[in-house]
Amino acid sequence: MGKNKEISLLQALIPLVVMITVMAVTIVVFEGAPHVPLIIGTVTAALVAWNAGFQWKDIEESMYKGIRLALPAVIIIMLVGMIIGSWIGGGVVATMIYYGLQMITPSLFLVTICIICAIVALSIGSSWSTMGTIGVAGMGIGAAMGIPAAMVAGAVISGAYFGDKMSPLSETTNLAAGLTETNLFEHIKHMLYSTVPGLVIALIVYWFLGNNFGGGSVSQGDISQTAAVMQENFLISPWLLLVPLAVIVLVARKVPAIPALIIGIVLGVICQVLVQGDTFANAFSALQGGYVMETGNAMVDNLFTRGGLESMMYTVSLTIVAMTYGGILEHTGILNAIVSQILKLTKSAKGLIPTTIVSSFFTNLTCSEQYISIVVPSRMYSDVFKERNLHSKNLSRALEDGGTLTSVFVPWNTCGVFIFGTLGVSAFQYAPYAIVNFAVPIISIVFATLGYSIAYLKTKPATAQQETG
Known part of the structure; x- marks a missing residue:
């Protein structure tokens, strides 16, 4: 296959667009289950990675890595x-x-x-x-x-x-x-x-x-x-x-x-x-x-x-399928190609913190696992927060606000399928009432935009609104 090529933004968007489109039609129009759309998304992601130069054994191993991450949850x-x-x-x-x-x-x-x-x-x-x-x-x-x-x-x-x-x-x-x-x-x-x-x-x-x-x-x-x-x-x-x-x-x-x-x-x-x-x-x-x-x-x-x-078993099978999809996205660089482009749009703390929150939710949406929604953005944004004089606790809070809490809103995320299997209510039904889970990310974004509760590594000018507590 040769050396792996860098995956472009356009290529990276293909498996996401395909999966989300098929998922929307299956759930909204056909009132079906999310398993098959995730499998179609997995196949599409594998084809994109293969076209980028990845050997099949590497693609297969990326799926297994995703599944291994979910085994404790299973x-x-x-x-x-x-x-x-x-x-x-x-x-x-x-x-x-x-x-x-x-x-x-x-x-x-x-x-x-x-x-x-x-x-x-x-x-x-x-x-x-x-x-x-x-x-x-x-x-x-x-x-x-x-x-x-x-x-x-x-x-x-x-x-x-x-x-x-x-x-x-x-x-x-x-x-x-x-x-x-x-x-x-x-x-x-x-x-x-x-x-x-x-x-x-x-x-x-x-x-x-x-x-x-x-x-x-x-x-x-x-x-x-x-x-x-x-x-x-x-x-x-x-x-x-x-x-x-x-x-x-x-x-x-x-x-x-x-x-x-x-x-x-x-x-x-x-x-x-x-x-x-x-x-x-x-x-x-x-x-x-x-x-x-x-x-x-x-x-x-x-x-x-x-x-x-x-x-x-419905929940277990969905978890395994979702993690094969998420594993390919993470370990072949498809997700990185998207998030790195998003990062280029942020120029300040007021933009970086909301971007991290949105990226964590986006990872929940695409990789179907709240742990990945914390791990991947933390890897990508850690150095940027330091470069922009932001204390690491801004990043850790943004990861939790955007990753931990929003995982429940994705029906094919491990948290969403667990709740459906345990409480018997789908994400689409309980979403309007899981108020803490959507209110906290919104509050965090508003505070960042206003410059409130942002902790800096070094003293900022007196005109800057900040909170170091």
Whole structure:
């Protein structure tokens, strides 16, 4: 094949235009799944790389690199499917929903679930673990109260990602700080400027939205009936709350997510057999194919018929396909060709920070993985930030604002597919209600444009608006 040629901007745009066009037609017109468009995009990207001089073995290796990056996520996705099945069968989810219905009023539910998810994610450093446990129960409580699933999912996502972003235990938080050589706690402190206002805005909106349900679109009698159906089919006990608490404590004590989730699965199976009096055969069936409930109450049946390893195979397959596409874009220089051109348009800090945020979102959109949306822009912009006298914490914050938070809005991103598989709501549905996730990047761009909360390496003239805290 000869020596690799430099990929031009026009060549780099070809696989993106093809993928996005096919994706739009497939999802909007045909109402299909995103798998095939991503495969078509992968083939197109491979052809562009081959035309640029890459050997097939190099292109193939780039796909494998993308898949390897997603393997930890794939394992967690499968374990979350099993934990949902075991916790439903063990009565854990029913217990959380039952007590949630007793304690939380519909008008304050969105605010409450957002705060709870924020606290849990802050404690354990994982938005996925929070959504896969507390979030699942929150979806059930919201459904029983007659609150639209998209609203509940948005509140869960906002709280979970706020806590994850601000937690010193979070992988993405440590990744952004580490790649930019920023002190972890200085990085977290600098994120307060954009993230706290985003949460405040979200809570205000959730309070207004919740007022629509204060009168009770679902009567107290309906809620009581739902609780009664759960009591008839599960043994409800506050002791069962120790199961999710155990997982939260394990992760908070820095036990890796995978063994912590496995322990949660084992505890769920034990509860299904010993507490609920079910058989091991049914418990294992719930792990594989999900728990199945047939009570005659449609809402309760839909709520508790879910989970299991098989329920996550759509998500797993989409993750693998997306990462083969993202791997080619990153490792063959296609993405670099686009971002380097964007960089030429920025001449100041006011332009560089928004450019970084947009680039991180663009990477989420094209490479389908939030880790890549942090890794690639950090590599490309690190030296530029130093050259322009900007402290590295500006870059680390921009990476999180544009990368970590916006990953949920891309249906074929690993975060988007995880949420769909776990909460059962698509990105197109919950996007308007995931307020923290879109408010924070907007706030960060506005602040940069105004020159506020920009930290410099050296003292700037007094006329410059800056914040070095």
